[in-house]
Amino acid sequence: MLSKPRELLALHFNSCYYVLKSFRFKALTKLPKTIKEPNFSPNSKKTTTDRFRNRSLGFSSKTVHTEQPPELAAAHRSCQSLAGDSVVSINDLSSNQGSAIIPQSGEILAQPPEVTMKAMSAKSPARTAKKARIGLYDGTFSPIHYGHLICAERTRQVKNLDRVLFLTCGNPPNKSGVLDAEVRHEMVVATVSDNPHFEASRISINQKGVGYTLMAVERVKEEYESRGEEVELFYLTSSEYLDPKHKWFMGKWTGGKELFKLVTILVFPRNKEEVDKIREWAGLIPEARIEAIEVPSPELSSTMIRESVSRGRSIWYRLPWVTQQMIAKYGIYRDSQTPAVAPVRALELDNIKHVGIYGGQFDPIHYGHLLLAEWAREEYGMDVVEFVTSATPPHNKQASVSAEARHEMVVAATADNPNFRTSRVDLDRGTTSYALLTANDMRLKYGEGVELSMFIAADYLDPKFEWRLTEWMGFPELASKVRFLVFPTGETSYAQAVKWAKQMVRKAPGARIEVMDAPRPNVSSGMIRQWISRGESAQYTTPWVVQQIIGKRGLYRQAEASATAGKTGVSPRPARGAAGRTNTATTGETGTGNPKAGSPKAGSPKAGSPKSGNKKAGNPKASQKKAGSKAATDKTGASKVSGKR
Known part of the structure; x- marks a missing residue:
């Protein structure tokens, strides 16, 4: 031996x-x-x-x-x-x-x-060098927003990419009259600077003439090989370019055959049903390696942001704070008709005329909650929105963390918005969190002359749902005190929610129900908990300060069976953490006092289920629907249901 x-x-x-x-x-x-x-x-x-x-x-x-x-x-x-x-x-x-x-x-x-x-x-032969896995995200980025960022970050984690290069296209072949490339690239540089796995590249900008994708990919490959590095390239794109009916169908791209030999194409579906379509469309380009990536693709586009800026509307929670500052600094996307931005001012209690009530477990709060509240506040002319952390919902849903920890995250997430406030009425009451009790507390706080609007998820309008709105404790009295603003969640479309609302008002004369057609991101609180429990990043889904609380307190590490010890999922700090904005989730979680907010169909949508009809992040043809309203009166004429667009 x-x-x-x-x-x-x-x-x-x-x-x-x-x-x-x-x-x-x-x-x-x-x-x-x-x-x-x-x-x-x-x-x-x-x-x-x-x-x-x-x-x-x-x-x-x-x-x-x-x-x-x-x-x-x-x-x-x-x-x-x-x-x-x-x-x-x-x-x-x-x-x-x-x-x-x-x-x-x-x-x-x-x-x-x-x-x-x-x-x-x-x-024991010598170990071969590992190929670097590089993602290439090519786009105009006018401006770059959280739709781009969350798709890139989740794809990076799902496909185990070492780096994602954001290639700002200088002269795109499919667009004209775009903003100066240098300004767009500066926004990309500032936006991705806080992520160690993201990098802003000038390769596309430096191309002479039309910026074809093939030329950029070849240049990236050459740069890595010149340093003696072997790479495997992945091209990130939205599903619209796989649609054979699309004007810029990928199968007809200039240099497409050469491009398909160099990269694996990772496609973001715009909705869940489109995953099967992507596989079908991929068969039309047999020479290409195409994979569908089921990442939360937010209902957000650069066109939507440009239109909001031009109308003087808020773009909070849609793109990072540093990007918003650059838009304001350069005065881009504005014209002579754009109204001046109203200065931030403190509202005296006596001057508040309209209050939004957004109740939920917020386990944790994320950008979807914040975006919905900001959109509704501006759309309906609310002076403030009160975030009410639910302590003990009637359905006795067990939250992942304590009510105090959840409320602490709500306070941190809303602190930088002068129109957002937080309330402890449910926490301090010491009773079951019924919506009627919350409405009474808000009435006492703001007075009888103030209009109250309560946010609820569309699931509670479903006539087949056991805990539908009409079954809530004291519903007739509640309906006389507040207006219900309904937001579609999960796979419930806007049209379906309007249909349910019409059916409900027939049974509840006098109830005021309006269905909001607000942007609907796809990340839920449940999804975030799963990511953190696996040690994955929650960046671009919830404010930096919330991520810090989660990491500091070790929240959600064991929230799911697949928890990974020793990892918190806390991401690098953004340029201005507390004011970072994103558009990645609208879940509704639990409306204040919802009798069974934790039931199978309650609150947040199914984790990872894209919404029907979502506009793809970065879709050049996507545009925000103009604000307006649709009203439908039931046959008795006793009450109204409106669909706010």
């Missing part, structure tokens, strides 16, 4: 070689004829040199030349000290690896160490 690895013995042997290298090699290999053939008898007499040979090389000789050169003796002593007390048997050294280090009789050290090391490494 070996008491030390063969590799160590080989190193001992090689060290002897280098000690003896200064001698004339031929003289040392031609020892006197008194050297006898090796004797492996255990009873043979051994000299000091014999013992060395037995320990380090695995054989002994009966006689040793008595006039051994002092240099050779010194080398033997050196090797003996290296070998220590290791004793090996000839059986152990009879293997291929062992025989490579046994010199022949009369040819001591005749085999150079290079041969020995080659023989030792024959069974």
